[in-house]
Amino acid sequence: MNSAAHDRAVSRWMDAGMQKRVRRRYSAERRFRLIGLSAVAISVGFLAFLLFTMAAKGLGGFVHYEAALPIDFARTNLFLEPANLRGPDASELVAAADLESAIAQSATAAYGPAGSEMFGDGAITALTRKIVADPALLSGKPVLWLPVASSIDVAAKHDGEAKSEQVVQMLERRDALRGRFNLNFLTASDSTDPSSVGVWGALKGSFLTILVTMGLAFPVGVLAAVYLEEFAPRNRFTDAIEVSINNLAAVPSIIFGLLGLAVFLNVMNLPRSAPLVGGLTLALMTMPVIVIAGRNAIKTVPPSIRDAALGVGASQMQVVFHHVLPLALPGILTGTIIGMARALGETAPLLMIGMRAFIAAPPGGIASPATVLPVQIFLWSDEVDRGFVEKTSAAIIVLLVFMLMMNGLAIYLRNRFERRW
Amino acid sequence: MTLGIAFVAILVVAVAAGWLGYSRARRLRIDSRLHSLPSYHGAYAALWTAIPALLLLAAWAPVQSRLVDQAILQSPEGQKLPAFDMQRETILAEAREIAHGDREQGFNPESATLAPQIRAIETRYSMLGGGLALLAAVAGAALALRRSAPHFRARTGVERWLMILLVAASLIAVLTTLGILLSLMFESLRFFRLYPPGDFIFGTEWSPQTAIRADQAGSSGAFGSVPLMWGTFFIGAIIAMIVAVPLGLMSAIYLTQYAHPRTRRWLKPILEILAGVPTVVYGYFAALTVAPVVRDLGLALGVTSASSESALAAGSVMGVMIIPFISSMADDSIAAVPQAMRDGSLAMGATKSETIRKVVLPAALPGVIGGILLAVSRAIGETMIVVMAAGLAANLTANPFASVTTVTVQIVQLLTGDQEFDSAKTLAAFALGLALFLITFLLNLIALHVVRKYREQYE
Numbered sequence: 047m048n049s050a051a052h053d054r055a056v057s058r059w060m061d062a063g064m065q066k067r068v069r070r071r072y073s074a075e076r077r078f079r080l081i082g083l084s085a086v087a088i089s090v091g092f093l094a095f096l097l098f099t100m101a102a103k104g105l106g107g108f109v110h111y112e113a114a115l116p117i118d119f120a121r122t123n124l125f126l127e128p129a130n131l132r133g134p135d136a137s138e139l140v141a142a143a144d145l146e147s148a149i150a151q152s153a154t155a156a157y158g159p160a161g162s163e164m165f166g167d168g169a170i171t172a173l174t175r176k177i178v179a180d181p182a183l184l185s186g187k188p189v190l191w192l193p194v195a196s197s198i199d200v201a202a203k204h205d206g207e208a209k210s211e212q213v214v215q216m217l218e219r220r221d222a223l224r225g226r227f228n229l230n231f232l233t234a235s236d237s238t239d240p241s242s243v244g245v246w247g248a249l250k251g252s253f254l255t256i257l258v259t260m261g262l263a264f265p266v267g268v269l270a271a272v273y274l275e276e277f278a279p280r281n282r283f284t285d286a287i288e289v290s291i292n293n294l295a296a297v298p299s300i301i302f303g304l305l306g307l308a309v310f311l312n313v314m315n316l317p318r319s320a321p322l323v324g325g326l327t328l329a330l331m332t333m334p335v336i337v338i339a340g341r342n343a344i345k346t347v348p349p350s351i352r353d354a355a356l357g358v359g360a361s362q363m364q365v366v367f368h369h370v371l372p373l374a375l376p377g378i379l380t381g382t383i384i385g386m387a388r389a390l391g392e393t394a395p396l397l398m399i400g401m402r403a404f405i406a407a408p409p410g411g412i413a414s415p416a417t418v419l420p421v422q423i424f425l426w427s428d429e430v431d432r433g434f435v436e437k438t439s440a441a442i443i444v445l446l447v448f449m450l451m452m453n454g455l456a457i458y459l460r461n462r463f464e465r466r467w
Numbered sequence: 468m469t470l471g472i473a474f475v476a477i478l479v480v481a482v483a484a485g486w487l488g489y490s491r492a493r494r495l496r497i498d499s500r501l502h503s504l505p506s507y508h509g510a511y512a513a514l515w516t517a518i519p520a521l522l523l524l525a526a527w528a529p530v531q532s533r534l535v536d537q538a539i540l541q542s543p544e545g546q547k548l549p550a551f552d553m554q555r556e557t558i559l560a561e562a563r564e565i566a567h568g569d570r571e572q573g574f575n576p577e578s579a580t581l582a583p584q585i586r587a588i589e590t591r592y593s594m595l596g597g598g599l600a601l602l603a604a605v606a607g608a609a610l611a612l613r614r615s616a617p618h619f620r621a622r623t624g625v626e627r628w629l630m631i632l633l634v635a636a637s638l639i640a641v642l643t644t645l646g647i648l649l650s651l652m653f654e655s656l657r658f659f660r661l662y663p664p665g666d667f668i669f670g671t672e673w674s675p676q677t678a679i680r681a682d683q684a685g686s687s688g689a690f691g692s693v694p695l696m697w698g699t700f701f702i703g704a705i706i707a708m709i710v711a712v713p714l715g716l717m718s719a720i721y722l723t724q725y726a727h728p729r730t731r732r733w734l735k736p737i738l739e740i741l742a743g744v745p746t747v748v749y750g751y752f753a754a755l756t757v758a759p760v761v762r763d764l765g766l767a768l769g770v771t772s773a774s775s776e777s778a779l780a781a782g783s784v785m786g787v788m789i790i791p792f793i794s795s796m797a798d799d800s801i802a803a804v805p806q807a808m809r810d811g812s813l814a815m816g817a818t819k820s821e822t823i824r825k826v827v828l829p830a831a832l833p834g835v836i837g838g839i840l841l842a843v844s845r846a847i848g849e850t851m852i853v854v855m856a857a858g859l860a861a862n863l864t865a866n867p868f869a870s871v872t873t874v875t876v877q878i879v880q881l882l883t884g885d886q887e888f889d890s891a892k893t894l895a896a897f898a899l900g901l902a903l904f905l906i907t908f909l910l911n912l913i914a915l916h917v918v919r920k921y922r923e924q925y926e
Binding site for chain 1: 529532622626629630632633634636637638639640641643644646647650651653654713714715716717718720721722724725726734736737738740741743744745746747748749750751752754755756787790791818819820821823824841844845847848849850851854855875878879882883896897900903904907908911915
């Protein structure tokens, strides 16, 4: 009866060989677990490293160094009368005067031959602003703090050339150099001089573009989601819509740029580089994302809500627009904000429709030439001047802050309003 | 300008008609029972006022620009313009910009004399179009308002319009797909008329530098796409996946099988931030921080041709971007493996890692492979990282330290900069776009098929 059992070798758990095998299996288990943990750690570590690099390089972009410059206005040839500068066209009058040589003269007088290259375009605009604000300056010998040229600024942050480093040391010895928060970076637009560039122009272009995208993609996406989820009959036509939405969600973004170029610019003759065209292109790109998020949100609304509304005599449309859609809205908004954040960070399709031009003034409307923040980052990253390195990273910080804010808002909405039925 | 005024006027008429319909229905309700609420009567009137008139206005805009062009060419000044199409077009475009106040003065003296004429003709036609649209609005309002009566089914009418709106919104997705396909195919056909398709698909030399003037020497560029396809495949499907697949898969396994739920709740969103970082940031990071390290590594290994725009730098950073994508796809397919299979294996005495490696992973494999295919399709369509960190030289090489170029880099390269639209160079970008679209479409199709088939197996 037990012959089979007798033939089988008995497992000896205390056996040395067996113990060794078990130990080996357990250490393999620990190894595997460690590999998994290190995969997570590497990924998170990479993210931390990326953010740290950008912060380390970019925070300098928010600081600008200023040097003290004694100007004896009586000895400069500015020909500006304080009395004439009370009128509304004061800034034009001051801009017309030869401030550049006045600054160079005073700097040479104060700091020797190196002074002539200490100040750049940024100093001229700053001096213009100071004179317009207080014309009385012109009749005295004030000591003014003016932003230094880009090469000196970079050197003050310990990354410059030897010649500029010497100027910085000289200024520091005289206690004539100070770092200040660079408000100009948040309020100015693109420029050829890295010391006077700012992100405001690009930021405004991004806002306008996103506004157009949101205005088009949100209603269209929500309506399409409602149709597909609540009304669409099962037929070939509906299948075609579903296939194309799922496919569009996976089409590379650059293809949308090609579509925008071929259709919006070449067929419809819309203006190049305009937030209108950028917004249209990005709207086509984000619309499928909103449709998919919208359908998922509508699906979670329980059928009992629909039945109850139908039961008291609401029409199909009233059921959807008065009951289902308001309940699904938090989910739809979460998906929309995530889609908008993606559109905000998108670069490639906007390059295709010509939003890469050098634009030195913030756009006036959705039809005027503009650039957006990611494209601005791309353009600055191509610049040779070393001053642009920290400005690029600083612009990346601004972009990341906006992305983080939008994603944070989406998470907040989801946690605050999402209902589990 | 006049069309803009017409647009605002139509909206004003629509609001007025809506208000009128609403208040008439309110008055009707005093002595009889209404079928629909007064607000539906108002909406009915407003919709019938606005929608047909706005459609008319939208259809008029392109018709008008064609009519203006025709009128200009038939005028005595227009007859004097050069017969050659390109030249005439530039003069007309300049005149149009002067007429709209977008620029002060053109390069061609003719445009200055044409501008006031264009302005006059445009004003006349837009008065006509705007007037017609406004008339349609008033007519719509009158028709709709005449129908308000106690038994009139205004709600049904409004809901019919809403249904049309819903269908139209869904149709936009189909139209976009069609638009992409048609515009890419149309421009590619024009390219293939200039350049044989066989050479494009199988040619191994890519040098699109065509001459600026037609009579310049060496004006025929070579458009063989094989090096681009190889570069795209090398960076997106090989290097990026070597980085992303192990890291993404192991992260998913750790997070779903080992990590404490609380840890998992924290770590998963952090991983997903990696997917949310804009690609231009990755590109900058790859070019500025990773590329020099990779080049030094290459030189230290004795690769003398190590370039600062290496395939390895672009590919590895792209791989990091893909990690959360692979991780969440793997997460889904591991979660879909029935618990009974796991329990069976554990009951036999297998350790957790043995269960994962020998039972869970083989069962989840089709889903994981589908996810990897989707990730490849995303990686080869990725643009900014390769534009900023990979090179422009079209090399057919398997050396990760050398510089290769990709389809997307070349599309950007060909289309940025001032080019006339009909040159082979710009058209080639559309042919590359078509190839990219078809490849990603095919990959997505296969991936979705694999994933769906596998899901059905366990349901």
